[in-house]
Amino acid sequence: MPKNAFYAQSGGVTAVINATACGLIETARQHPDKIGKVYAGRNGIIGALTEDLIDTSQESDADIAALRHTPSGAFGSCRFKLKGLEESKAEYERLIEVFKAHDIGYFFYNGGGDSQDTSHKISQIGETMGYPMICVGVPKTVDNDLPITDNCPGFGSVAKYVAVSIREASFDVASMAKTSTKIFVMEVMGRHAGWIAAAGGIAAEKEGDAPHIILFPEITFDQEKFLAKVDNAVKQYGYCSIVVSEGVKNKEGQFLAEAGTRDAFGHAQLGGVAPVLAEMVKSNLGYKYHWAVADYLQRAARHIASKTDVEQAYALGKAAVELALEGKNAVMPTIVRTSNNPYQWEIGIANLADVANVEKKMPFDFISEDGYGITEACREYLQPLILGEDYPPYQNGLPQYVVLKNIGVPKKLSSTYNLK
Numbered sequence: 001m002p003k004n005a006f007y008a009q010s011g012g013v014t015a016v017i018n019a020t021a022c023g024l025i026e027t028a029r030q031h032p033d034k035i036g037k038v039y040a041g042r043n044g045i046i047g048a049l050t051e052d053l054i055d056t057s058q059e060s061d062a063d064i065a066a067l068r069h070t071p072s073g074a075f076g077s078c079r080f081k082l083k084g085l086e087e088s089k090a091e092y093e094r095l096i097e098v099f100k101a102h103d104i105g106y107f108f109y110n111g112g113g114d115s116q117d118t119s120h121k122i123s124q125i126g127e128t129m130g131y132p133m134i135c136v137g138v139p140k141t142v143d144n145d146l147p148i149t150d151n152c153p154g155f156g157s158v159a160k161y162v163a164v165s166i167r168e169a170s171f172d173v174a175s176m177a178k179t180s181t182k183i184f185v186m187e188v189m190g191r192h193a194g195w196i197a198a199a200g201g202i203a204a205e206k207e208g209d210a211p212h213i214i215l216f217p218e219i220t221f222d223q224e225k226f227l228a229k230v231d232n233a234v235k236q237y238g239y240c241s242i243v244v245s246e247g248v249k250n251k252e253g254q255f256l257a258e259a260g261t262r263d264a265f266g267h268a269q270l271g272g273v274a275p276v277l278a279e280m281v282k283s284n285l286g287y288k289y290h291w292a293v294a295d296y297l298q299r300a301a302r303h304i305a306s307k308t309d310v311e312q313a314y315a316l317g318k319a320a321v322e323l324a325l326e327g328k329n330a331v332m333p334t335i336v337r338t339s340n341n342p343y344q345w346e347i348g349i350a351n352l353a354d355v356a357n358v359e360k361k362m363p364f365d366f367i368s369e370d371g372y373g374i375t376e377a378c379r380e381y382l383q384p385l386i387l388g389e390d391y392p393p394y395q396n397g398l399p400q401y402v403v404l405k406n407i408g409v410p411k412k413l414s415s416t417y418n419l420k
Contacts, residue, residue: 002034003105005324006048007056008041009140010080010111010118013073014154015302016313017140020110021074022067023317024138025056029064034325039102039409044078045109045118049091049417051098053409066402068314069392071302074404077111080419082118085125092125094417099131101412106134106324110317112141112152116332117356123330136320137332137352140313142299144195147358148350149334153316154299156309156385159199161301162188162243162294163386167203169292170210170241177239183230183281183289187274188298190245192217194362196298200243201374202382210241212372215277217247218362219371221256226277227284229372234287244273303399307388312345319347343384 007024009017021040028035040054041047047054054075056064067074085092099107109119116137123135139146144155166186173184188196194216201214212233215221233240248256257273274291281287312335319333332355336348366378374382392399 005106010115019313020317023314040075043076120352153313156306160386197245
């Protein structure tokens, strides 16, 4: 009998992570002689630890196909990082116990840097604990900060949303600036890497176009210089639109919006940099402001997803299964850019050991000399990633998304696992 597969989604979800799930499950279904059932972890790796598995074979082909245009994580995601084998041997023993009980021979984990670390660890324990498995990491992150791959599924759609949103909001501000709001601050995701903030720069196609200022985590925030830039933009254009990454830091290395708490991965929880900047401008320059935090809206906006992003997300799910069937272990499929104009790409492969816990930041030649915009090299990199529209089906004026049945697999183990 062919071995079953385990698939799970991890970390912050995206507009296209379900497209990856669609590509993976549809491809697995095409090889019933090599892969039995695809079990999804309910809420990521937690589903494996608690033996809470979802039987995707209970879903119709039509519903699996509808995942391609449905945002968020259809099976539930989590922020849960496995420690090292020596630190938490019980966790790994539990995973192997569950995998053995359900005859799972393939492991696919769909996530960012921490998730690829999890995939790498599990690929190592198979041999160590006498239960070899094929482990393939599947890239996903709106932050676009995984190494080796040209870009990450989820990023292109967030980039499109940010560029469209700052353009539209700036038209609004410009129309009211004479007698009302002169400052608009839009906060986007990006704790350590400024890729999403940079995407706002795509909207500025000629001198004077918004955004007038972009603030990157890679550039230390200088209040005096920033305020002078804002004042100059208002005097020159009548208003100032700003895109700011949540991870901007001051010269002491502190986040401007540090909330003082940390998430499950140990990352600082950020409390909102947009209102901090807006009030800074008001108190120093006296300009009336509005601010917005894109937050979940930017990563859930499947209605305006990039067609390029959707196609790449699906292709990587498909490639993950194909690599597994070739016997490739401890690897991750990647996007390889072969041409900028016309934009062309193909699937590549990376070792998980080279991907896990490595963060790709914005190269400095992508940031303008004054530190407040993007260069032509950056625009050339970003522009193809937002190309094309892939609208979901609409009914009664609203996009139609699928909600799966997510029928659980009967438990086989008498023991339970309590999350700490």
